[in-house]
Each structure stands twice: as structure tokens, then as C-alpha cells.
Amino acid sequence: MSGPREDDQPLLSVRGLGKRYGDRIGCRDVSFDVWPGEVLAIVGESGSGKTTLLNCISTRLEPTTGAVRYRLRDGQERDLYEMSEAERRLLMRTDWGFVHQNPADGLRMSVSAGANVGERLMAVGQRHYGNIRGTAANWLERVEIAEDRIDDRPRDFSGGMRQRLQIARNLVTGPRLVFMDEPTGGLDVSVQARLLDLVRGLVADLGLAAIVVTHDLAVARLLSHRMIVMKDGAVIEAGLTDRVLDDPQAPYTQLLVSSILQV
Amino acid sequence: MTGQAQDIAGGMAAYNFAYLDEQTKRMIRRAILKGIAIPAYQVPFASREMPMPYGWGTGGVQVTASIIGRDDTLKVIDQGADDTTNAVSIRAFFQKVADVAVTTRTREASVIQTRHRIPEEPLTVSQVLVYQVPIPEPLRFLEPRETETRKMHALEEYGLMHVKLYEDIARHGHIATTYAYPVLVDDRYVMDPSPTPKFDNPKMDMCPALQLFGAGREKRIYAIPPYTRVVSLDFEDHPFEVQRFEEPCALCAARDVYLDEVILDDKGGRMFVCSDTDHCEERRAAGNRGHLAAEEAYATTEAAQ
Numbered sequence: 001m002s003g004p005r006e007d008d009q010p011l012l013s014v015r016g017l018g019k020r021y022g023d024r025i026g027c028r029d030v031s032f033d034v035w036p037g038e039v040l041a042i043v044g045e046s047g048s049g050k051t052t053l054l055n056c057i058s059t060r061l062e063p064t065t066g067a068v069r070y071r072l073r074d075g076q077e078r079d080l081y082e083m084s085e086a087e088r089r090l091l092m093r094t095d096w097g098f099v100h101q102n103p104a105d106g107l108r109m110s111v112s113a114g115a116n117v118g119e120r121l122m123a124v125g126q127r128h129y130g131n132i133r134g135t136a137a138n139w140l141e142r143v144e145i146a147e148d149r150i151d152d153r154p155r156d157f158s159g160g161m162r163q164r165l166q167i168a169r170n171l172v173t174g175p176r177l178v179f180m181d182e183p184t185g186g187l188d189v190s191v192q193a194r195l196l197d198l199v200r201g202l203v204a205d206l207g208l209a210a211i212v213v214t215h216d217l218a219v220a221r222l223l224s225h226r227m228i229v230m231k232d233g234a235v236i237e238a239g240l241t242d243r244v245l246d247d248p249q250a251p252y253t254q255l256l257v258s259s260i261l262q263v
Numbered sequence: 264m265t266g267q268a269q270d271i272a273g274g275m276a277a278y279n280f281a282y283l284d285e286q287t288k289r290m291i292r293r294a295i296l297k298g299i300a301i302p303a304y305q306v307p308f309a310s311r312e313m314p315m316p317y318g319w320g321t322g323g324v325q326v327t328a329s330i331i332g333r334d335d336t337l338k339v340i341d342q343g344a345d346d347t348t349n350a351v352s353i354r355a356f357f358q359k360v361a362d363v364a365v366t367t368r369t370r371e372a373s374v375i376q377t378r379h380r381i382p383e384e385p386l387t388v389s390q391v392l393v394y395q396v397p398i399p400e401p402l403r404f405l406e407p408r409e410t411e412t413r414k415m416h417a418l419e420e421y422g423l424m425h426v427k428l429y430e431d432i433a434r435h436g437h438i439a440t441t442y443a444y445p446v447l448v449d450d451r452y453v454m455d456p457s458p459t460p461k462f463d464n465p466k467m468d469m470c471p472a473l474q475l476f477g478a479g480r481e482k483r484i485y486a487i488p489p490y491t492r493v494v495s496l497d498f499e500d501h502p503f504e505v506q507r508f509e510e511p512c513a514l515c516a517a518r519d520v521y522l523d524e525v526i527l528d529d530k531g532g533r534m535f536v537c538s539d540t541d542h543c544e545e546r547r548a549a550g551n552r553g554h555l556a557a558e559e560a561y562a563t564t565e566a567a568q
Binding site for chain 1: 414418420424427499500554
């Protein structure tokens, strides 16, 4: 192949991103890169602009200023907001995944687990029922959902199972980048631990890049390689996860780290 | 095809020809033309209040009223039959407001308004089939947002349609959708053929007649121009199939037609008869007899002797 190796260049580059809601600031002047296979955590307190930032970079919300560039599978780098809507939507259901905090937002609650996982396959043109079902069964197994639950609806699933189903649904097309918004929010501690373990395994196995928004520093510690800390819509600290958590530089990060209960 | 306000009751207030005023007809015809230009695209139109409730065919009636002319012959069917309440009322309505010739014979009709069925008799280029549609949006039950379904049509994102068929197979072992079975028209738009049984889907494909669809409450018109490709959606390993009936029509012995089940008593007695009454009558007139038509046949032969 000619040119630099793909891994040498960022998958996603965010430059000077800002979002205003009228006079209020959602986030401002955020810049960072995400490399292939890397997990980036965005942490901060409620209202610090984490979710606004995530929505802006995942094309769910148009930013007021700045640019988000993404490297497609063919190596071409494109500005997301200069792509057509059709291209963006195709990207979202093939090359990307989005795991919502509330599984009901990311799942079709009235169709079976198998159809939930198979939807993306059908959306990219698969028309063989047996193959779709086989792939769905395989993915349910990978996220530790018993195969005999394949025809049950997510309504009948527990919160943890729904969240795992949502992850399977997103990963079935082999995306390269997954956005997660508080993936463990609303789950009890033991279920959180298992989910984190699962996500960590999947991310490592599949070589996914992920951007995880969380207010829980433990999630950031377990999942992410790098993290950025936000406050009042701006990035106040960024670096390797270990470095930021063990040696926080900004006063707010120090406060955040020291406010974790040590049991 | 048009007419000036017709004085029906000697100087009293009168209806325009075919009930709707000429401006409304023009508006509906524009929607129809756009629908024909973009096969199966749902064209919004300013649906009018009609002197019948929504759900009784207000969309179909408005389409018929906009295309019917003085020398047209109208046939109206409901569930395949010409003699059911809805069919009789709509036929009477057009006799009254347009004074057009009406018929029950498929072959003689130039405009056929239908709910549910496509006549068994093959249609010709000189005929127009008007469907009464309750819910024009095939994606509605999976995606309730109209803004989103329009976008999905625009971007040809039809994966969701197969999710519905997948669910059918997962739950019933086969595609259990028997009516309003989604079709892909002219390799572009997915369309709901209104509540026709899927038995009639193959008749839509390359049909010589113009097919118009009117949804009054939902304010949508769409169309399939003559000789347009209409493909029923399916899976490679679960291909599209129409219903099969084990016995022939009890009155005319027809096979390969759509049959209605009629309960005869409370002891499990039942019969299967043609849903298309005109087709059944014609076959009986030609001497075909089913097992329950035997006595009648005997009586006629006796009378003839």
C-alpha cells in the first residue's frame, strides 16, 4: 500500500468544536483525536457538556462551530458535516455504533431480540433469513444472552440484558467506532462489573475504537486508554487514563478524583 | 371529462358533476399525475370531507370523482363483492351525483373502485382500478414518526420492512402476513398495497390497467402506472407465496381464485366460495357447477325442459 499506514492516522479528528443553545454554551472549543482501536473516555459532572459533545461528534446534533473529520474504510478523510445525509446515515448504521444510556432508546422494544440484532444486517441488504438468524444467535451468545431468548422481546429482558442486547445490535455489522453514552448508568453494581468486563473484552477482540461518555471514573479507569475531563463545556484536562487519574493536574480533576469513595 | 354545475333540482342548490367542485378535482388530478410520474410515491393532497365516514372509502371516492367522466362505466367492489353495503352505497352515490352507467361486470367497467380485491378477470389498458386505502404508509407500525418514514423512503432505507417479515418467520415459521403485504414498485419505492390479500399481489405486477390509491383520512394519493414492475418482498430462503385453497369454489368449481369461507350453521358446516362475485356468476352462467350449486343447477335444467 502506498502512503502512511492507516494506524498512523487518527480515525476521528475533532477541531474547535462548539455548540451553543442560544446564549447558553453546550460545549466550546473542543479538540481531540481518536486513533483506531483506542478507547477514549469523556468524563465530567452533570451539565459539563459531555453528552452535547458526544451528540455533536456522532452527527446527532449539528455543532455551531468547528469540524469533525472521519477516516472512511477506503482511507479517505471526510468532514462529517459536509457529507450528504444519506452518507451519514449509512455510516451510522454500518461503520458506527451508538449505545444509549437507556436501552429503550436504542432498541426496538416491540420486535424480538433476533430481529433487533438482525436489523442492521437487513439494512445493508442481507436477505437470507437463515444466515441473519445464525449471525444474531452468534452475537447473542457473545454478549451472554441464552440462545433460547432469541425470539423474546426486549420488554421481557432485565436492564442488564437489554444493555447487552443493545451492544450486540450495534456490533453486528463490525463497526470501527462505537459511541457510548453512560453505558452502565442505571445498572446495579454487579451487573455493571460484568457489562464492563464484556465491553472491555469485545473492544479488545474486535479492535474497536470507542468514545465513552461517563460520570463514573471507575468506568473510565477500566475501559479507556485515554480520557478527557470536561467542566462548563470546556476540556480542562486530557491525557492517558492512568496519568490523569493517578496524577491529576487541574484543580477540578483533583476534586473529582478525591471525591471517589474508597471502600 | 368535466362538467359545469349541473342543475339537478330545477333552480335549487345543486351538486357539481361527480360531487366535488372543479378546483378540487384539478388539485386531486395534479396529485394523481405526480403519483403516476413517481410510481408508489405517496403524494400528499388536500383531502376533502365527503358525505361518508373515514374508513368507508373517502380516499377512493375522491379519486374516482376526479377521474370519472360522463361516458364512463363504474363498478364498485367491497371484499370482491358487488352487493355488499359499502359497494352498493358508493355505486348509488355516483349514480346520483354523476349519473354514470354502472355495472357489476368487470369486463364492461372502465373505472373500478375497490376495497380489498383485484378482480379475477384480467384487467385491460382501458381500465382504471381505484383502491380505497386506510393506511398508506408500509413502515407505520415499525416507525411511528412520519418525518422519519419520509426520510427512509427518500433514502431508500427499507431494512425495517424486512424486520417485520423476519418477525413473522421467527414467530410463525413462515411469512404470516396475508394482507397489506409490502411490495417494491419499479425498483424504488416500497408500497403498502392497502388491505388486499397477498393473493392479489402478483396481479399488480405488469398490470395493463392504471392503478390509483387514495387514502382520505391520511391525505395521500399514490399510483402504479400500467406495465410497472411490482415485486413482493421476501427472503431468499423464504420466498413469497400466495395462499392456496384445498377445495374449489362451492358454487362455480373455480380453482386458482381467492375464496371466502362462509359459515353455514353452528355445527361446523362451512363452504368456500369465490370472493369475486362477478367472476363466480359468469362461470356459473357458462355452466360450471360446484358441489353446493348442484340443486340449483338441476332446477334450471328441469325448468328448461
